[in-house]
Amino acid sequence: MSEVEVTFQLHTILQVQTPNGRITALRHRMVNGQSIEDALQDLGIQISPEETLIVVNRQNVGVDYQPKDGDVIHLIPAIAGG
Amino acid sequence: MNVWRIDLANQKFSLEEVPAHWEQIGGRALIAQVLLDEVNPLCDPLGPYNKLILAPGLLVGHMLSSCDRISFGGKSPLTGGVKESNAGGTTGLKLVYLGIKTLLLENAPQDDRWWVIYLNKDGAKFESAQDIVGLGVYATAEKLLERYGKDVAIALIGPAGERLQLAAGIQNLDKDRVPSRIAARGGLGALMGSKHVKAIVIDAKEGVKPEIKDLESFKAAQKRFTKSLMDHPQTKIYADYGTNAMPGMSDGFGGMPTRNFSAGHFEGLERIRGETMREFLLQRGGEAQTTHACMPGCTIRCSNVYADEKGKAIVSPLEYETVGLLGPNLGIDDLDMIARMNYEINDLGLDTIDIGAALGVAAEAGLMEFGDAKRAMELIQEIRKGTVLGRVLGNGAAVTGRALNVRRVPVVKGQAMSAYEPRAIKGTGVTYATSPQGADHTAGLTIRAKIDHLDPKVQAEVSRTVQINMAGYDSLGACVFAGNGFAGVPETIKQLIEARYGWEVAENFLQELGKKAIKLEREFNRRAGFTAADDRLPEFMTYEPLPPNHSVFDVSEQDLDHIFDNL
Numbered sequence: 217m218s219e220v221e222v223t224f225q226l227h228t229i230l231q232v233q234t235p236n237g238r239i240t241a242l243r244h245r246m247v248n249g250q251s252i253e254d255a256l257q258d259l260g261i262q263i264s265p266e267e268t269l270i271v272v273n274r275q276n277v278g279v280d281y282q283p284k285d286g287d288v289i290h291l292i293p294a295i296a297g298g
Numbered sequence: 299m300n301v302w303r304i305d306l307a308n309q310k311f312s313l314e315e316v317p318a319h320w321e322q323i324g325g326r327a328l329i330a331q332v333l334l335d336e337v338n339p340l341c342d343p344l345g346p347y348n349k350l351i352l353a354p355g356l357l358v359g360h361m362l363s364s365c366d367r368i369s370f371g372g373k374s375p376l377t378g379g380v381k382e383s384n385a386g387g388t389t390g391l392k393l394v395y396l397g398i399k400t401l402l403l404e405n406a407p408q409d410d411r412w413w414v415i416y417l418n419k420d421g422a423k424f425e426s427a428q429d430i431v432g433l434g435v436y437a438t439a440e441k442l443l444e445r446y447g448k449d450v451a452i453a454l455i456g457p458a459g460e461r462l463q464l465a466a467g468i469q470n471l472d473k474d475r476v477p478s479r480i481a482a483r484g485g486l487g488a489l490m491g492s493k494h495v496k497a498i499v500i501d502a503k504e505g506v507k508p509e510i511k512d513l514e515s516f517k518a519a520q521k522r523f524t525k526s527l528m529d530h531p532q533t534k535i536y537a538d539y540g541t542n543a544m545p546g547m548s549d550g551f552g553g554m555p556t557r558n559f560s561a562g563h564f565e566g567l568e569r570i571r572g573e574t575m576r577e578f579l580l581q582r583g584g585e586a587q588t589t590h591a592c593m594p595g596c597t598i599r600c601s602n603v604y605a606d607e608k609g610k611a612i613v614s615p616l617e618y619e620t621v622g623l624l625g626p627n628l629g630i631d632d633l634d635m636i637a638r639m640n641y642e643i644n645d646l647g648l649d650t651i652d653i654g655a656a657l658g659v660a661a662e663a664g665l666m667e668f669g670d671a672k673r674a675m676e677l678i679q680e681i682r683k684g685t686v687l688g689r690v691l692g693n694g695a696a697v698t699g700r701a702l703n704v705r706r707v708p709v710v711k712g713q714a715m716s717a718y719e720p721r722a723i724k725g726t727g728v729t730y731a732t733s734p735q736g737a738d739h740t741a742g743l744t745i746r747a748k749i750d751h752l753d754p755k756v757q758a759e760v761s762r763t764v765q766i767n768m769a770g771y772d773s774l775g776a777c778v779f780a781g782n783g784f785a786g787v788p789e790t791i792k793q794l795i796e797a798r799y800g801w802e803v804a805e806n807f808l809q810e811l812g813k814k815a816i817k818l819e820r821e822f823n824r825r826a827g828f829t830a831a832d833d834r835l836p837e838f839m840t841y842e843p844l845p846p847n848h849s850v851f852d853v854s855e856q857d858l859d860h861i862f863d864n865l
């Protein structure tokens with residue numbers, strides 16, 4: 217089973233404050249063919265798919281997207297503008 | 299409620315009943331109707347025949363969360379077309395307490411005198427402004443609060459408005475009496491300056507809260523709306539990060555305007571984004587506040603107070619559009635410097651979006667290096683000094699582009715784009731192109747939509763829907779972010795309006811109002827000489843690929859020309 221390594225880039229309220237600073241990104245190794253949903257479950261990150269934009273290569277994708285090696289996956293709690 | 303008219307030629311005040319067809323509209327829609335009824339679309343925007351119109355939205359006056367906005371309008375000195383620009387703060391609420399449906403500043407002064415228009419329950423008085431002419435926005439507000447007491451609301455202009463600069467806005471006091479809530483867009487500060495009105499002071503101490511026909515029903519709807527708003531996940535994000543939660547999202551789509559709209563990704567993003575700003579503010583303490591309400595009763599509190607390393611306030615609020623246009627757009631990644639520039643531009647009474655865009659154009663022309671914040675500040679000081687260069691910059695990006703012979707000028711209808719690149723977020727490009735207001739993010743952003751933002755075919759429909767909704771909210775006096783609450787319980791809009799006024803309105807009252815506003819605005823623009831050619835983005839965006847997506851703006855002309863068919 218081949219593996220891929222991806223980075224989850226966390227935005228706004230998904231960033232977690234720890235004694236060692238703010239966690240803004242998580243590296244993750246996952247089985248090739250697994251979806252973002254699977255990965256989030258492994259990482260224990262809960263998102264509401266309706267209220268979160270998942271952006272890979274500057275494109276919206278769904279939780280069923282299967283990441284490729286090296287993907288940077290932005291998890292952006294949706295906001296309507298500034 | 300009544301129509302209040304202020305005649306600047308004769309220093310007269312008069313009060314009239316509201317014409318029947320103005321009754322059931324407010325804010326943005328009412329401004330468009332007044333313009334069509336009373337202002338010659340071909341008039342000189344800075345001449346005697348234009349009018350400055352103040353119109354609170356239909357829901358203003360009840361401290362309903364985030365629903366007390368005031369709309370200013372007139373024929374735009376910047377675009378030459380219809381203009382509505384709205385702001386938070388306390389102006390709207392207090393005007394309604396005086397029973398003002400709309401306030402019209404008419405005709406031209408016959409001499410050099412400048413005025414403070416003082417409004418209270420007995421009407422309007424003309425008081426001399428000679429002692430405050432030339433002062434910056436902050437000093438002006440301080441003097442007026444000393445003179446009139448702490449309970450008044452104030453709408454005022456800075457030196458830029460006095461000098462009729464086309465990027466001048468109108469500032470309003472926030473709930474803490476800071477004159478930071480600016481109706482920034484379209485040069486309405488210059489229109490106010492053309493009337494020689496430095497400030498409008500609204501003393502509603504003896505005013506009365508507007509009558510509510512069915513209090514119980516109003517309260518029930520209010521409760522459901524407030525709960526929906528408080529429960530909405532976006533409300534927490536705006537409270538924690540303010541509108542500066544946006545940079546990561548814009549940049550994530552390759553849509554962060556960078557170095558005068560020549561790229562969509564900014565390498566200094568981490569240093570300017572809201573998450574970093576929040577960390578600064580929490581560390582710095584003192585006067586810094588990560589969350590703050592611009593008007594009484596707002597439960598979202600997207601505003602903030604940005605403070606320096608010693609905890610001393612620099613500016614309030616620091617917002618995404620300003621960060622975008624004075625930051626990445628100028629290649630600048632220093633939030634403290636961006637905040638200081640913001641303060642200066644506010645004090646001059648100018649729109650940070652149009653000035654940020656003008657500075658980007660000036661950088662392109664070689665007047666500053668991108669990234670040189672010190673030089674950017676020097677250019678802002680040129681505006682204060684009133685040098686020839688400063689006078690050019692103070693007129694915004696379109697004039698600056700012409701004066702400096704730059705062709706990459708990010709404007710539509712003469713008004714600068716805000717911090718969403720239309721080649722990466724094409725639906726917002728459709729809004730920029732087709733809004734009767736000129737390029738304006740508040741006219742309808744599409745970045746939240748889960749669509750392929752690069753696919754030209756799906757953008758017009760999304761843009762049309764949000765443009766109609768936004769025009770509706772602007773006519774209700776509701777802040778954009780109150781829309782998150784209404785979206786969950788849309789029926790409360792009808793309930794609130796019916797309970798407040800005793801009317802019977804359609805289920806989709808919001809959309810009806812929005813459509814009406816846009817229809818009237820387009821008609822005014824048509825009579826002012828606008829054609830399909832004005833509903834276009836700058837040409838360079840159709841052939842200059844924007845990195846990192848390497849996309850151009852390619853939504854069809856057909857889609858742009860027919861977006862508002864069957865309104």
Ligand code: SF4
Nearest residue numbers: 364592596598600777
């Ligand atoms: S959400 Fe922000 S802009 Fe809107 S009313 Fe509240 S503080 Fe003002």
